[in-house]
Amino acid sequence: MNPTDLPAYMAHVGAAARAASTIMAAAATAAKNAALLALARRLREAGAPLQAANAQDLAAARAAGLAEAMVDRLKLGPKVIDTVAQGCEQIAAMPDPVGEITGVKRRPSGISVGQMRVPLGVFGMIYESRPNVTIEAASLAIKSGNACILRGGSEALQSNLALMSLVQAALAEAGLPPAAVQLIETTDRAAVGHLITMPESVDVIIPRGGKGLIERISREARVPVIKHLDGNCHVYVDEQVDLAMAVAVTDNAKTQKVSPCNAAESLLVHAAQAAAFLPAIGDVFAAKGVEMRCCPRAAALLAPRPRVVPATPADWDTEYLAQVISIKVVDSLDEAIAHINRHGSHHTDAILTTNHPHAMRFLREVDSASVMVNASTRFADGFEYGLGAEIGISTDKFHARGPVGLEGLTSLKWVVLGQGEMRA
Numbered sequence: 001m002n003p004t005d006l007p008a009y010m011a012h013v014g015a016a017a018r019a020a021s022t023i024m025a026a027a028a029t030a031a032k033n034a035a036l037l038a039l040a041r042r043l044r045e046a047g048a049p050l051q052a053a054n055a056q057d058l059a060a061a062r063a064a065g066l067a068e069a070m071v072d073r074l075k076l077g078p079k080v081i082d083t084v085a086q087g088c089e090q091i092a093a094m095p096d097p098v099g100e101i102t103g104v105k106r107r108p109s110g111i112s113v114g115q116m117r118v119p120l121g122v123f124g125m126i127y128e129s130r131p132n133v134t135i136e137a138a139s140l141a142i143k144s145g146n147a148c149i150l151r152g153g154s155e156a157l158q159s160n161l162a163l164m165s166l167v168q169a170a171l172a173e174a175g176l177p178p179a180a181v182q183l184i185e186t187t188d189r190a191a192v193g194h195l196i197t198m199p200e201s202v203d204v205i206i207p208r209g210g211k212g213l214i215e216r217i218s219r220e221a222r223v224p225v226i227k228h229l230d231g232n233c234h235v236y237v238d239e240q241v242d243l244a245m246a247v248a249v250t251d252n253a254k255t256q257k258v259s260p261c262n263a264a265e266s267l268l269v270h271a272a273q274a275a276a277f278l279p280a281i282g283d284v285f286a287a288k289g290v291e292m293r294c295c296p297r298a299a300a301l302l303a304p305r306p307r308v309v310p311a312t313p314a315d316w317d318t319e320y321l322a323q324v325i326s327i328k329v330v331d332s333l334d335e336a337i338a339h340i341n342r343h344g345s346h347h348t349d350a351i352l353t354t355n356h357p358h359a360m361r362f363l364r365e366v367d368s369a370s371v372m373v374n375a376s377t378r379f380a381d382g383f384e385y386g387l388g389a390e391i392g393i394s395t396d397k398f399h400a401r402g403p404v405g406l407e408g409l410t411s412l413k414w415v416v417l418g419q420g421e422m423r424a
Contacts, residue, residue: 014198039142139389150184251284351373
């Protein structure tokens with residue numbers, strides 16, 4: 001189909017996905033695993049062509065004046081390719097959730113009642129930048145027995161087209177329908193409007209990108225949405241803490257890579273540790289060029305270091321995705337928890353402490369998809385959690401929450417096993 005005839009093109013893509021989803025739902029585990037292993041092999045073999053396609057996107061992004069953090073998200077270097085190939089292999093090695101029957105209980109009537117895990121059907125995914133998401137989404141769709149329609153950002157089109165050719169070749173090699181994973185091949189933004197209003201073809205939409213994109217999708221979609229909101233992630237340094245560990249973990253949470261949604265954007269420090277901790281982390285941030293937007297108490301302890309500026313009220317709610325962090329001194333664990341629950345995005349938050357009761361309170365009371373004790377927020381990731389890959393990090397509370405892997409792309413249906421029983 002010609003992508004310029006958008007209504008006809010999207011209807012064709014949707015119909016093909018729906019037909020493929022029926023085949024994928026019944027596909028044997030061996031066939032799905034064969035497709036994943038073929039994809040991993042093809043990714044490793046296609047390093048040069050993939051990087052050539054990626055170079056086109058990077059050059060266009062820089063020419064268009066895209067921020068360096070966004071350009072960084074576009075990069076498809078050898079390490080990224082190997083990581084997504086490993087993800088395919090890890091998913092292939094994982095148990096197949098489809099068809100699993102759990103919770104079977106025999107009822108007084110004689111019937112047995114349980115639940116079977118089944119694919120969602122067709123999911124549409126709308127995402128920006130990172131071309132590695134194309135492979136993560138495709139690999140999870142294959143193993144979970146779903147079909148998917150992917151709409152990547154226009155800035156990554158050439159990279160995504162090159163990756164999609166590998167995905168569809170791997171599906172065909174395994175005897176599965178190539179249409180099980182499709183990429184919308186137009187940069188026309190109206191394609192998104194079609195995708196999110198096609199309940200006859202699409203069962204769920206997964207937006208992964210900026211807050212504006214996700215709010216628009218949630219507002220306009222006519223199919224269910226699994227939301228992946230912004231990552232205003234916090235690190236809280238408690239009143240009892242190993243200072244050396246706290247400095248190292250805070251540094252990693254912020255600077256290991258600033259562009260992902262699990263990078264720390266806000267630092268809270270208990271007043272009892274502020275005089276010792278803030279100068280130490282301030283030296284690290286100053287050396288790495290991190291701008292520190294501070295409350296008055298934090299600013300006084302960090303002066304006269306460079307790049308220390310007063311925080312505005314908006315800073316406590318901001319996801320920077322850049323070399324910027326907000327810093328606030330708090331007087332108690334209660335204040336820290338209240339601040340995080342009010343200003344955070346319910347994504348990922350960490351406490352650094354040697355006080356076990358405080359750690360347990362933080363885990364219970366911080367209302368986020370991932371809550372951590374003495375670990376970098378950068379671990380909030382499907383690959384790091386052993387899911388093989390992730391479709392996104394859901395900040396919803398229903399169905400899927402946190403990194404969404406195989407089980408998040410399935411649902412449960414009730415099954416009843418009988419031997420001729422009839423209801424009285």
